[in-house]
Amino acid sequence: xxxxxxxxxxxxxxxxxxxxxxxxxxxxxxxxxxxxxxxxxxxxxxxxxxxxxxxxxxxxxxxxxxxxxxxxxxxxxxxxxxxxxxxxxxxxxxxxxxxxxxxxxxxxxxxxxxxxxxxxxxxxxxxxxxxxxxxxxxxx
Amino acid sequence: xxxxxxxxxxxxxxxxxxxxxxxxxxxxxxxxxxxxxxxxxxxxxxxxxxxxxxxxxxxxxxxxxxxxxxxxxxxxxxxxxxxxxxxxxxxxxxxxxxxxxxxxxxxxxxxxxxxxxxxxxxxxxxxxxxxxxxxxxxxxxxxxxxxxxxxxxxxxxxxxxxxxxxxxxxxxxxxxxxxxxxxxxxxxxxxxxxxxxxxxxxxxxxxxxxxxxxxxxxxxxxxxxxxxxxxxxxxxxxxxxxxxxxxxxxxxxxxxxxxxxxxxxxxxxxxxxxxxxxxxxxxxxxxxxxxxxxxxxxxxxxxxxxxx
Ligand SMILES: [Zn+2]
Numbered sequence: 001x002x003x004x005x006x007x008x009x010x011x012x013x014x015x016x017x018x019x020x021x022x023x024x025x026x027x028x029x030x031x032x033x034x035x036x037x038x039x040x041x042x043x044x045x046x047x048x049x050x051x052x053x054x055x056x057x058x059x060x061x062x063x064x065x066x067x068x069x070x071x072x073x074x075x076x077x078x079x080x081x082x083x084x085x086x087x088x089x090x091x092x093x094x095x096x097x098x099x100x101x102x103x104x105x106x107x108x109x110x111x112x113x114x115x116x117x118x119x120x121x122x123x124x125x126x127x128x129x130x131x132x133x134x135x136x137x138x139x140x
Numbered sequence: 141x142x143x144x145x146x147x148x149x150x151x152x153x154x155x156x157x158x159x160x161x162x163x164x165x166x167x168x169x170x171x172x173x174x175x176x177x178x179x180x181x182x183x184x185x186x187x188x189x190x191x192x193x194x195x196x197x198x199x200x201x202x203x204x205x206x207x208x209x210x211x212x213x214x215x216x217x218x219x220x221x222x223x224x225x226x227x228x229x230x231x232x233x234x235x236x237x238x239x240x241x242x243x244x245x246x247x248x249x250x251x252x253x254x255x256x257x258x259x260x261x262x263x264x265x266x267x268x269x270x271x272x273x274x275x276x277x278x279x280x281x282x283x284x285x286x287x288x289x290x291x292x293x294x295x296x297x298x299x300x301x302x303x304x305x306x307x308x309x310x311x312x313x314x315x316x317x318x319x320x321x322x323x324x325x326x327x328x329x330x331x332x333x334x335x336x337x338x339x340x341x342x343x344x345x346x347x348x349x350x351x352x353x354x355x356x357x358x359x360x361x362x363x364x365x366x367x368x369x370x371x372x373x374x375x376x377x378x379x380x381x382x383x384x385x386x387x388x389x390x391x392x393x394x395x396x397x398x399x400x401x402x403x404x405x406x407x408x409x410x411x412x413x414x415x416x417x418x419x420x421x422x423x424x425x426x427x428x429x430x431x432x433x434x435x436x437x438x439x440x441x442x443x444x445x446x447x448x
Contacts (some may be wrong), residue, residue: 040402049253054178105247105248105249105269105270105271106248106249106250107228107248107249107250107251107253107254107268108247108250110248111227111228111229111254112225112227113204113227113228113229113230114227114228114254130250131250131253132249132250132251132253132254133249133250133268133269133271134249134250134271135249
């Protein structure tokens with residue numbers, strides 16, 4: 001299977017197989033209005049299988065969200081048919097408004113004016129401490 | 141150290157020196173109450189109680205009135221002027237114009253922290269869900285300091301529901317900051333101290349922790365016994381409840397096993413975990429503890445308002 005290389009835009013590569021669709025949905029790529037391809041279960045020497053997302057003519061992806069979903073993926077910005085630069089993605093230290101606190105008693109789930117905010121607690125277990133109630137929430 | 145204008149959301153907001161300053165002033169207020177009768181004249185404490193808690197509210201009101209200040213507020217958001225669905229940010233930005241310091245009790249965890257972000261006056265957390273209740277912790281510390289004369293090197297047993305009891309969590313976390321604390325954690329298996337808190341205590345502090353299933357195992361060895369309520373519904377099965385329930389009830393017989401200078405504390409109200417016969421024992425300090433709560437709140441208010 002072959003998908004044409006893009007001239008300009010962004011390639012999100014080395015996505016853990018199965019997480020491509022999650023990224024596609026979380027970043028709401030369907031609504032972007034640019035050409036988008038999502039490749040799933042592509043064979044990879046390094047990973048066995050991986051997912052890839054290509055977006056044409058668009059580069060402003062939410063890298064915090066990408067790092068949150070899969071800190072091991074790579075982001076290539078494409079210009080003039082070549083990789084212009086790589087964007088580093090890491091598990092973000094502070095996350096605002098990207099997921100909800102799992103504590104049902106938390107004010108962030110109750111107040112109309114609050115954006116749930118978290119601080120990275122443990123990178124290995126990918127757990128975050130809620131800024132408000134201090135409960136732990138694990139991401140994926 | 142400057143407490144003027146600060147918020148108190150969690151006991152961790154305070155350094156040990158700041159806690160010490162609050163306790164020292166509270167001790168003095170207890171000895172010389174009259175000397176402080178006009179300290180807060182002209183100041184208003186706002187009591188924003190989004191859920192009822194009569195004892196906490198009265199304790200704060202008593203504290204402010206004993207300082208010569210005045211109080212206003214509401215006792216229950218359902219019957220109060222707080223608009224339904226209004227954000228905390230909006231509410232506090234209106235109400236902070238009516239008072240010089242506010243205490244907020246809220247069923248949602250983190251609500252006082254959120255309020256503090258928008259308030260122009262100091263916000264005191266009067267209890268947020270199962271999360272924090274810093275003035276209860278200060279009350280407990282003042283009680284221990286009053287009767288034991290120190291906060292370090294103490295052997296403290298916590299008995300009852302250690303899983304959901306926020307009073308216990310805050311006090312353990314704070315006492316652990318003092319050198320050479322040793323804790324006996326007495327609870328049924330279903331209600332042990334949360335793993336995360338245990339890990340945190342183990343990693344950050346040098347305190348010693350011993351888990352026990354029965355109160356009798358800890359009682360002879362401790363300086364302080366902190367009793368809490370234990371609810372029948374919290375047990376997974378009836379057999380365990382029947383087998384263990386008496387072990388978590390303190391009575392005169394068990395008191396004979398304790399040291400002669402041990403103190404018994406309880407955040408109150410009690411249900412049946414302390415038999416009434418224990419009240420006559422000099423080591424029972426839970427009623428004085430409630431009174432000390434007023435002095436510690438007086439001291440806190442004075443510090444946050446920056447009154448000399
Ligand atoms: Zn939360």
